[in-house]
Amino acid sequence: MHHERFPGLRRRGFLAATSGAAALALVGCSGGTDDKAAGASGSPRRGGRLRAAFAGGGASETLDPHLGNLFADVARSKALFDKLADYGADLSARPRLAEKWESNKTLDRWQVTLREATFHDGSPVTAKDVLYSYRRIADPEQAFRAKASLEPIDLDASRATGARSIEFVLKRPTAEFPNVLAAFGAYIVPENATEFDDKPIGSGPFRFVSFAPGRSAVFRRNDAYWDGAPLLDEVEFVVADEESARVNALLGGQVEYAHELNPTTARAHEGRGQIEIVRLRNGAMQAFCMKTDRAPFDDKRVREAFFLIADRKELVDGALSGAGEIGNDLFGKGYEYYAADLPQRTQDLDRARSLLEQAGAEKLKVSLDTSAVAAGFAEAAGIFRDQAAKAGVTIDVRMGGKDSYWSDILDGGTLCCYRSGAMPIESHISQRLLTDSTTNATKWQHKDFDGLYQQAQSIRDKAERAAVYERMQRRLYAEGGFLIWGFADWIIGTARTVKGVETKAPANTLDWASFDKVWLA
Template sequence: MNSEQRSAPAGGAALSRRGFLGAGLGMGTALILAACGNSATAGSFDMRGTPSAGGRLRVGLTGGGATDTLDAHLSVNTTDIARIVNLYDTLLELDHDYNLRPGLATKAEATPDGREWTVHLRDDVVFHDGRPMTGRDVKATFQRITDPENPKNGAVDLQPLREIVVVGDHLVRFRLDTPVSYFDRLLAAYTSGIVPVDYDPQRPVGTGPFRFKSFTASQQSTFTRNEHYWHDDQPYLDELTILNFNDDDALINALLSNQVDAIGQIPPALVEVLESDPRIDILNSETGSWTPFTMRVDQAPFDDNRVREAFRLAVDREQMVRQVYSGQGRIGNDMYAPFDRAYSKNLPQRTQNLDKARRLLADAGYPDGITVELVTSNIQAGAVEAAQVFAQQAKGAGITVDIRRVEPTTFFGDDYLKWTFAQDFYYTRDFLPQAMTCSLPKSAFNETHMDNPELTRLVKQATATVDEGPRAELIRRAQKILYDEGGYIVWGFANQIDAYQRYVGGLVPDRTGLALSGFRFRQVWLREAL
């Protein structure tokens, strides 16, 4: 797999494309840094008292391995993301409500034609080694990501970037080949952490809340407080340790035996068990993460939209959420990006209709029913279970599903994007970046092989539209096409469920789909320093 096709927490998904981009402010609107420098959403949650300084936080996660890295732009798995979020900062940030906020930049503005973005940098940021961060470092960072000889994660999204002009130490201009109305959101992606001009991932230096101390791939990594961090009073912790575990059982046992203080992504079925322990709290976050069924619209039987509609009508979405996520999620309506401000609320909610599904199949030439192979894998929690539940539900519509389970490395191997009927996984994203990633003929991850000229036109026009109102209308028209003719069955959105010891403060719900408040450990403190 190339640099844009790297393994996900379960071992195979193309994590770079599953990254999340903020809802943000509209193009051409300045993002002004609050004078206090703190998170804009801190007051909207119960932060469990007044933060106290000191102590060491031990975080347990699964998904690490021999390929673990500290490289700011080559995250491979969950533990990598946890490390880079705390070592490096981005120009803009996503808050816990999934809104775009200032980061290392105080303001981002677009020209009326959307082809140039001017970014104003903070003047009080220093790297871990004491050097001031300047526009030259920003330029070097994005040149590294988009290096045509060695592209990093995020390079696909940044393809329109033509030139980076350093106007001064704290002013940078990004010039694009084509307008991108959500370019500011790309500046908030965790794959765009700012690094110094002479960056060496073997001796990682960033501007993040924690500094590198030690790292052993597949085992653990330790970081110390950045005493010169630009966020007022943050981080509160003296030290952060991220420990790798091989499976969920080992992870949960580590929490219950107090070997760790917090763990990420627990199985939904264990929520009640952990909640019964008076020492443990559950962090349950609604997200836009989705694990769709993917139907190739260019290949029989799914080249007939009546068949695709029949398969969508075969799904009992409430039962899927109840059984696959133990009720810890929300039903979907065959459309991604539920947190996008332009998400259409006028699309009728699909519900299971087995009689109509059978009629559609008969009209499509399958009066006696149809048999299909569904390729599944442990690419994300609940994927295999979803395949099994769908197979049971579909029987009532005359659909026989032969499940073929493969290893994640096989799923994302040479046949990835070629499966006729399969699954996939994405974290929270907004509509336009998600559509550009997976729903157009030239999308890097067009699993359904969608090729609708009107959809392509609408997405590209919306991408180039500065005004939020007209852009939203274009997005809704594009969503209607995908809803009526697309190859995805988006049956639900999973909650992100984590657990932590009750003496841990500052962990709050987060919509991105990443564990433990989006791994923003700069906001975490300990009631009892360990």
């Protein structure tokens, strides 16, 4: 799920899972006898259990929605729990448990009204539950995922103004406060809830049945769900760490949904009629990260030269097997506020050589850190090495280990392979590009840029705010540290009986890995 925590793949995960799920196999994709005619005609019908295979986290897995880092964690959490808001396909915030929100004139107080919803035990979701959940996440003694995202809220001053209304007091003006409500991991749990692995209580579309960490989790339809009862009777999340194990399980009828397939697999099976391949566009940013605080990338002419060395189509075709779109050195292609009017950058080796010469770096040698931690990283490094050689740059590709790669590259080295899942452009800026950002991998630290971000957060008018974001992106386009060469498709495989899977939802958004609107034909 998180761009720095893509799990390794192990075949044993699925073998363990199938041993626990074998007794369930016969009911896997069969529904009840009701609605069979509807299923045959292609319209939604109720019934059946869908088995979904994800890479997992082994025996340390938990159903605590505030702790999850892996895609499997998030998929399970969104089946059991709800957030106040979530992200649409364009990464704008959409209301969920929050029915509406409204700010004061200075954007530092927000009134949030909850919709009428209940937890699985029948108790109503209240303002006290929300404040408890956020205060739990913000606990300085804990390492909950959404802690940094909730930082703008003064939780000591925030209060319930009614059973279903909360006044959030903020530490500073925050025009994009709905993004905070939609933050990854900001799920609402009942007041005083602390244990989640035995019988978690949420307000989501499915209720807890069973959980075996590192193996499987089974959840049953919540008929009282505020957004409408799911069509499926049950959903089972099965751990299958290796991509080959997920594919073989799908082909063998042991699961009906396989998450995160690679482009080679998709190409081999697409259009063959045995399984369906679903491509979620713009799912993962692919980039080279240049450290702007150290030589040679402390010279913006060198950074611009590297922008012009990249042949983006060759990188997409070679590293992603063509399963993606070229980038333009800006995050969030197709997302809200994306500066789409900037000219598409293309390879210009003559201009790159000229810039390097001006910078006194015409015989530049630099190391490029990469790893097998993510699909396409090693291939992208090799392709870019060859492209750079044409501009007189010698790149030494250094292969790093999977376990330490993400932590190492945040501080070490000068150039590295990088990728990120979907998030709002505002969040990308605040978490990665401000002087005090905790994951500032490019070491981009400019007080005037910080000031533009604060200015944007103080503007009520959306069009005026968008103009400031465009100005910031123009600066990054000209001299930033992210060489964003592509956006990879996120690829999912399903059985042909699976219907209703959303095809326009990048990973990490509302409709990705949501099974409440899915059915089995």
